[in-house]
Amino acid sequence: MKKLRIAVLAALLCPLFAVAQFKISGKVAGTNGGALTGAGVKLKNKGFTAGTNINGVYEFTNLPAGNYTVVVSYVGFATQEKNVTVAANTTVDFTLQQLAFLADEVVVSATRVAKNAAFTYKNLSKSDLEKTNQGQDLPYLLNQTPSVVVTSDAGAGVGYTGIRIRGSDATRINVTLNGIPLNDAESQGSFFINLPDLASSVDNIQIQRGVGTSTNGAGAFGASLNIQTTTRRDSAYAELNNTYGSFETWRNTVSAGTGLINNKFSF
Structure with missing residues (x-):
């Protein structure tokens, strides 16, 4: 009877040993070697996600053996992915390339108020x-x-x-x-x-x-x-103004312009 109990227990434990548990871990860094903290790491075909710690290290545990795609993304860096076959604890490191951002300058200025402004x-x-x-x-x-x-x-x-x-x-x-x-x-x-x-x-x-x-x-x-x-004005113009006031005061002004020439120049 005792031998029978041992045989039954062994039969129940065999599947547990058959399904081994492994982990995927690694470090995410930039091209200068500096750790990227808070990078997003994802197992593409499983939907598992993780983030890198202050040292740029990530880790997925309790994974069965098989094929995985590890995807890493970080703001300002190109997303990178690697395929890995897991049959034991596996280390997968990433070195991300920094992206160049070309953005227009942002100018914030205000010297005049709009029609409905509260001024x-x-x-x-x-x-x-x-x-x-x-x-x-x-x-x-x-x-x-x-x-x-x-x-x-x-x-x-x-x-x-x-x-x-x-x-x-x-x-x-x-x-x-x-x-x-x-x-x-x-x-x-x-x-x-x-x-x-x-x-x-x-x-x-x-x-x-x-x-x-x-x-x-x-x-x-x-x-x-x-x-x-x-x-500038779109059309050519010429103006002459003369004003006479008390105390023998005069005001003479002359203004002239070519208007817009060929939709490009004006003088």
Whole structure:
């Protein structure tokens, strides 16, 4: 009876020894030999997945003998796979090739607000400026807009002129000309005495009252003044403007352009 029990037990244990358990392990590294931590490792035909540890090592255990396809992937590196036949514990190492990424530059900038943006602003077109342009400095053309107060040392709006928006003086008003900061680097003020009759060359202006979209530093605390000069025209043009004022003041401006030539050039 005892011999019979031993025979039955041996018969039950034989299948367990017949199905041997093995493991596949290895290291994933780059071409410089550095370990790739967190690389994804997959047994393609089994659906098993694993990740490499801090040393770049992965491991699959309790695998029956057979054929396997090991696939390794890592961000920024080419995916690699290897076929392996497992009849014992097997080591499969990988060396991944780094990929070259060529991407366009990303430029984030904002000096003007969109139509539905949550800012208080006023847009002035070229025609709006022409109605008030009498040869005075640019701040005087903005005198009729909300929250704007201008001053002039000479009293005529020519020469040293000052501007305040919502009570903030020129050192807290950020001024950009075609996106380029116009504020003085030392005092943060803006001066128009060396830009006579700038308004004749301006296409449009946006006034942002209060803190707006400007990214040009402390000058944007009180307001922002974004000036855009005229650009090329599609057709040829020539303009001559003469203005006569009190105190024997004259303003003469001439502008001309070729328009777009062969859809490529303009002067």
